[in-house]
Amino acid sequence: MLAERVAADEAGYTRPFVRDPGRALNIGLLGMGVVGTGLIQALHAKTALLQPRVGCPVRVKSVLVRDLDKPRGFQVARGLLTTRPEDVLNDPEVDIVVEVMGGEHPALEYILAAIEVGKHVVTANKEVVARHGREILARAHHHGVQVRFEASVAGGVPIVAPLLRDLAANEITSIRGIVNGTTNYILSRMAQQGLECGEALAEAQRLGYAEADPAKDVGGMDAACKLSILCALVFGVWTKDLEMHRQGINGLARRDLECARELGYAVKLMASAKKVGGVVYSGVYPAFVPEGSAIAQVDGVLNAVEVETDLAGPLLFTGQGAGPSPTASALIADIMDVALGTKLSTKAMRGALHGEAAKVGRMADLEAEHYLRLVVADRPQRLTEVRRRLSDHGVESSFAMFRELPQSDSKVEVVVMTRRAKLASVQQALSAMQKAGAVLEVGNVCRVEEAR
Ligand SMILES: NC(=O)c1ccc[n+]([C@@H]2O[C@H](COP(=O)([O-])OP(=O)(O)OC[C@H]3O[C@@H](n4cnc5c(N)ncnc54)[C@H](OP(=O)(O)O)[C@@H]3O)[C@@H](O)[C@H]2O)c1
Structure with a gap:
């Protein structure tokens, strides 16, 4: 067993980052939208804190965007921006590619291309990780690089690293939570103000808490991607978000929230996975949650993930699940881990490399x-x-x-x-x-x- 682990380490997917003494840690950024801009800003603001912790300056070497002339929320040198992916991916000086462009394609192809040329990858992209995580991790293992994705689930709330590192000694039987801030905001407003779903959504859009096209949020697709990643980490099972039991909040009426309150419940869009009798059940659905429970108290745009463990007992991770600064916090944590060669013991890695560890059941049968x-x-x-x-x-x-x-x-x-x-x-x-x-x-x- 130990020999196997040593061999895995030697094969290199946990290989520490190596750089010439005195050189900066160079980041190639794919995307400079909400998250990319937030990351550049945070790296700039935290220069003095990061340099001694990483052991060298951390700098953004190049940034891929679609439109060079678009106004950016943070001023960067024009020469940093490019519309040619190869300027980032084939630059031998780029050590870590940080993918924050979003969407499935071409983000997947760029991530794979970065891995192929031996670059470590940090991503915030739940869609790509949920749908292609197994392949990405296997390729990273093969090429001896790290792929990290803390920011892809629950934004600024640390959950990936705690599951894989801090709770590595635990058997986890269930993980559930609120992983979409937009829908949690809508449900909170429906409950507090007696609004219908459409009215609360319009308010969320006015305040910048919801996208112009909110279909992925209200339909539960965004939460399903995040749950798919959590399921892989906890149970070693990659359940495609599109195949997962999924019910959004669009069918909820104000009346349902009134009934819930009268009966002693809050309504939350739950992303939940549990293992019962060796079978993993997962799904996203609006749920009645007992008023007194910790998760019922999580209101507004906040996220929360509750984990049932055998040694550490029940744990609740809660905080801001989106936004430029919280997401930058998660990205920088991953960047620092890669730079310092910090390893995560990953069930997902085992799942990716050796196949599924558990059977998958239908949520409707639980x-x-x-x-x-x-x-x-x-x-x-x-x-x-x-x-x-x-x-x-x-x-x-x-x-x-x-x-x-x-x-x-x-x-x-x-x-x-x-x-x-x-x-x-x-x-x-x-x-x-x-x-x-x-x-x-x-x-x-x-x-x-x-x-x-
Ligand atoms: N927003 C959040 O709070 C949050 C939180 C956690 C995770 N995430 C994830 O982080 C990722 C980025 O989200 P975001 O909100 O920052 O998105 P965004 O504001 O739409 O920014 C996307 C950026 O990527 C660039 N881009 C997109 N497609 C491209 C292409 N084909 N070629 C070159 N550049 C391309 C865009 O360039 P232009 O600027 O030139 O158009 C833009 O700079 C997504 O995966 C999202 O799910 C977001």
Whole structure:
């Protein structure tokens, strides 16, 4: 075993950074948008702090952009900017390529090209790591370079290095959290101000907390990429974000958040993965979270990741999941680790090199309590009928209430909290009830998270 590890080290993916004495550590930057600019600014502001810690000056040698004439948030020498990727990737003086351009392509090709010529890579790109992490890590291993991606999950919140280094002695059975600040802001405003999802989204866009095209955030794709990376780190399983169980927040109504509050819950977009009986279940979904739990208190644009470990117990990592300065903090930590040759013991590395370590199950087959909001015909025994029909499909309920619907004397709203059941069974029951006319409309179905 030790021989194997020594061989892996000799093969070099943890090879310390080597440079001529007296030379600066040169960074080739791919992208100078929000994050790239934040990184340049932070490196500039932290020169005095970083130089003694790294052992030499850290400087940005070249920066790839699309448009040389675009105004930048921080003044850099014109000669630093280029639109030719080879100026960065083939520059023998560039030691570390920092990829902060985003998107899947051509970022992937540039990362692979950098690895191919023996450069270390630091990236903030969740899409590329989630979808191509296995290949990237295998190639990095082959070429004896490091690829680091702390900034790709939860921005400024350190989670990748803690999972791989500080918690390396632990068995982790579950990891869950809020990894998308935009949706957390929207849900917080819906809860606090009684806004509908669209109204809260428009406010988030006005304040710069949401992109002009927010589809990836509200649809849960962004969170799924981050969860995919966490799953690989914790369980050695690469689950493609696009194949993951994923439900965004766009189907949530103000009424769902009102119901949650009345029942003692907050609503959060959860990214959750757990291992049960050797099978890994992962998914992104709006969840009812018990009001008193730590994760329910995480409001606004903040992120939080909760980890269940056997030795260290439950841990909560929380803070700013995006923004130029928090993301620069994570990028610089990775840059310093690479410069100092600091190694991470990576399950992801093992997963990348030796294949999947665990089976993957369908989230719909993992039992949980569920919240159901339904519209049914207003007739005698409506609650009893809904509960009986759910029970016919093996879904028992612990609570049910009905409410008159404004502007309708023929329909009522029924809210049900189920006992533990598979989502698949709940969905089967609801579609049978709709077919039989017992349910006119399914307002929403949300998973209820266990209190921790
Ligand atoms: N924003 C955050 O708070 C945050 C937090 C954590 C992680 N991230 C991740 O960090 C990455 C960058 O995000 P960002 O918000 O900084 O993006 P951004 O503001 O859109 O900046 C992208 C930069 O990359 C350049 N670029 C894009 N495609 C290019 C191409 N094909 N060739 C050359 N240059 C190209 C752009 O050049 P021009 O300026 O000339 O257009 C721009 O400078 C993404 O992967 C994102 O998911 C972002």
